[in-house]
Amino acid sequence: MAFLEIDQVRRQFATQVAVDNISFTADKGEFISLLGPSGSGKTTLLRIVAGFERPDAGRIVVDGEDVTEVPPQRRNMGMVFQSYALFPNMTAANNVAFGLRTRGVPRAQIEARVRELLAMVGLDSKADRYPHQLSGGEQQRVALARALAPNPRVLLLDEPLSALDALIRVNLRAEIRRIQQALGITTLYVTHDQEEALAISDRIVVFNRGRAEQIGTPEDIYDRPSSAFVSSFVGTMNRLTCRVLSRERGVLALGSEEIRVEALPSAVSDGDLVELWIRPERIRLAGAPEADAGDNQLAVVIEQVMFLGARLGLKTAIKGGGGTLTIDVARDAEDLGVPLKAGETVIARFSQSIAVTPKS
Amino acid sequence: MKRVSLGSVFVGILALLYFVVPLIATAQFSFQVGSGQPFWAAYASILRSAQFWQSLRLSLGMALAAVAIGLIVVVPAAYWAYLRAPRLKPWIEFVSILPFVVPPIVLVLGLVRLYATGFGPLSSRVTLLMGAYGVVSLPYMFRSVDTGLRSMNVKGLTEAALGLGASWVRVMFRIVLPNIRQSLLGGAFLTFALIMGEYAISSMLGFNTFGVYMLLTGQTEAQGAAALSIIAFILVWIFVAIMQWVSRDALTTVGGSR
Numbered sequence: 001m002a003f004l005e006i007d008q009v010r011r012q013f014a015t016q017v018a019v020d021n022i023s024f025t026a027d028k029g030e031f032i033s034l035l036g037p038s039g040s041g042k043t044t045l046l047r048i049v050a051g052f053e054r055p056d057a058g059r060i061v062v063d064g065e066d067v068t069e070v071p072p073q074r075r076n077m078g079m080v081f082q083s084y085a086l087f088p089n090m091t092a093a094n095n096v097a098f099g100l101r102t103r104g105v106p107r108a109q110i111e112a113r114v115r116e117l118l119a120m121v122g123l124d125s126k127a128d129r130y131p132h133q134l135s136g137g138e139q140q141r142v143a144l145a146r147a148l149a150p151n152p153r154v155l156l157l158d159e160p161l162s163a164l165d166a167l168i169r170v171n172l173r174a175e176i177r178r179i180q181q182a183l184g185i186t187t188l189y190v191t192h193d194q195e196e197a198l199a200i201s202d203r204i205v206v207f208n209r210g211r212a213e214q215i216g217t218p219e220d221i222y223d224r225p226s227s228a229f230v231s232s233f234v235g236t237m238n239r240l241t242c243r244v245l246s247r248e249r250g251v252l253a254l255g256s257e258e259i260r261v262e263a264l265p266s267a268v269s270d271g272d273l274v275e276l277w278i279r280p281e282r283i284r285l286a287g288a289p290e291a292d293a294g295d296n297q298l299a300v301v302i303e304q305v306m307f308l309g310a311r312l313g314l315k316t317a318i319k320g321g322g323g324t325l326t327i328d329v330a331r332d333a334e335d336l337g338v339p340l341k342a343g344e345t346v347i348a349r350f351s352q353s354i355a356v357t358p359k360s
Numbered sequence: 361m362k363r364v365s366l367g368s369v370f371v372g373i374l375a376l377l378y379f380v381v382p383l384i385a386t387a388q389f390s391f392q393v394g395s396g397q398p399f400w401a402a403y404a405s406i407l408r409s410a411q412f413w414q415s416l417r418l419s420l421g422m423a424l425a426a427v428a429i430g431l432i433v434v435v436p437a438a439y440w441a442y443l444r445a446p447r448l449k450p451w452i453e454f455v456s457i458l459p460f461v462v463p464p465i466v467l468v469l470g471l472v473r474l475y476a477t478g479f480g481p482l483s484s485r486v487t488l489l490m491g492a493y494g495v496v497s498l499p500y501m502f503r504s505v506d507t508g509l510r511s512m513n514v515k516g517l518t519e520a521a522l523g524l525g526a527s528w529v530r531v532m533f534r535i536v537l538p539n540i541r542q543s544l545l546g547g548a549f550l551t552f553a554l555i556m557g558e559y560a561i562s563s564m565l566g567f568n569t570f571g572v573y574m575l576l577t578g579q580t581e582a583q584g585a586a587a588l589s590i591i592a593f594i595l596v597w598i599f600v601a602i603m604q605w606v607s608r609d610a611l612t613t614v615g616g617s618r
Contacts, residue, residue, distance in 0.1 A: 050523060072519070072523050073522050073523075073527065076525070078523070081520060083516050085513060085516035085519070086520075087520070087521070088539055089535075098524050099524035099525055102526045102527075
């Protein structure tokens with residue numbers, strides 16, 4: 001049985017539906033990211049789970065107990081806020097101890113638990129510092145320790161890293177995942193950063209306009225996006241509009257070029273418009289067309305080359321008017337015999353096994 | 361190191377003189393007693409007066425009551441407005457400045473007319489005076505509390521505490537009050553100073569408060585009035601220091617290792 005159940009939850013503010021009949025479950029110890037753009041309803045749902053917002057409809061069930069009407073004080077959930085929300089009048093140790101004191105835990109146990117938690121987040125030497133004496137990353141570690149101290153049933157994190165520098169963010173997200181796995185605590189993690197969600201989640205719920213567009217593993221979300229929104233929100237996606245020339249043979253017209261695909265959606269027929277979805281890193285480059293007919297090959301003109309460190313991002317125009325194609329190649333890729341610079345023509349190759357959806 | 365400009369030093373000295381010179385002049389005048397008397401005669405006379413101590417006790421009690429009313433009424437109201445009804449804030453601000461708009465005589469007449477009979481304990485003059493002081497101190501208390509709440513993340517800290525299992529009482533005493541301590545002290549100081557020198561309301565309600573006593577003394581003994589001003593000045597600072605010391609002691613232990 002699922003440990004956390006979010007069942008048909010709906011919340012409306014005036015005329016705007018913030019959360020629109022969201023349902024999913026989380027197993028014990030599972031790490032689920034709620035991913036979406038600003039205003040998509042992910043934080044509202046997290047606040048409903050925490051008890052800070054009341055849903056207009058639906059239920060929140062934790063370990064078999066319906067907590068929809070239970071006030072936040074009695075839900076036993078640990079929450080980490082985007083703004084840290086550390087108590088400025090208390091030291092790091094007292095912040096961590098706060099939740100234990102409210103539960104009347106004996107003093108000796110509190111001290112031991114605070115030491116354990118601060119050591120876990122690497123701040124045992126800064127127990128007596130006040131929040132304003134700590135860096136942003138350290139404050140967020142204290143906030144995490146504070147949320148975990150009372151052994152919450154569910155850990156809720158609301159964009160906890162968004163106010164931090166890139167490097168600290170990457171380190172801290174790995175640390176959050178390590179601690180979460182070590183404790184085996186069921187976690188909901190709100191983020192608008194798709195890379196973050198892909199890196200640390202067991203599963204991702206992609207939000208758009210209050211709805212769950214897709215729920216799946218990071219691989220599902222990235223490789224098999226279920227909608228145009230997911231395909232463009234998670235990672236970069238080339239979306240090429242084609243016309244079906246032969247549904248039976250899987251032949252499409254892209255400008256004046258022909259493309260072959262392995263499978264077409266059942267709903268389309270000859271003459272219909274469809275969209276091809278190709279990730280930039282799934283496209284390989286060649287200096288000239290190759291004889292083996294396995295892959296699709298398109299002649300493209302390089303318009304712009306972006307230096308991305310280990311990789312290069314190419315913006316290209318498909319010859320024959322098929323649109324633009326973003327291509328991601330390793331910097332040390334084999335020599336094509338053609339320099340990768342604006343104005344050069346290269347061959348973009350990609351598999352016939354690519355996603356095709358009806359053009360909406 | 362930050363350099364201090366000559367201009368700011370000049371303004372600082374000017375401000376210091378503006379405040380200190382009258383004080384020194386008043387003190388010097390209070391020592392100019394007739395020949396054959398010690399220079400502290402005016403002070404001794406004031407401190408021996410039973411009326412002085414009586415008026416001081418009354419004003420002190422009223423000042424503390426006004427501060428207490430502010431704490432009990434203004435702090436929860438302002439906190440609630442920040443947390444749950446931010447749209448009500450302009451209205452609360454409007455109400456808070458009403459005492460500036462309504463003249464004391466109108467306030468007193470209104471209070472007497474409404475409460476003078478038939479409201480049991482509320483009809484007593486002491487209660488009326490206390491209520492009136494609570495009302496006139498409202499703008500000072502509210503402004504100070506508002507400044508304190510504005511500088512803290514009211515919603516975030518409240519939710520963090522609630523999520524950690526704290527009751528509302530605990531949130532108020534362990535989180536909200538300690539974090540607006542400085543503002544509360546500021547509001548209490550202003551209220552204290554206001555009530556200690558207040559004359560119009562208390563005289564109209566027939567009370568011999570410290571302010572009334574100061575005025576009466578000024579009409580009969582010139583040096584005595586000057587001595588009283590200096591005593592009042594020192595007293596207010598002593599009481600504020602005591603308040604600060606007491607509240608620091610009470611509030612810093614809040615986050616302590618209990």
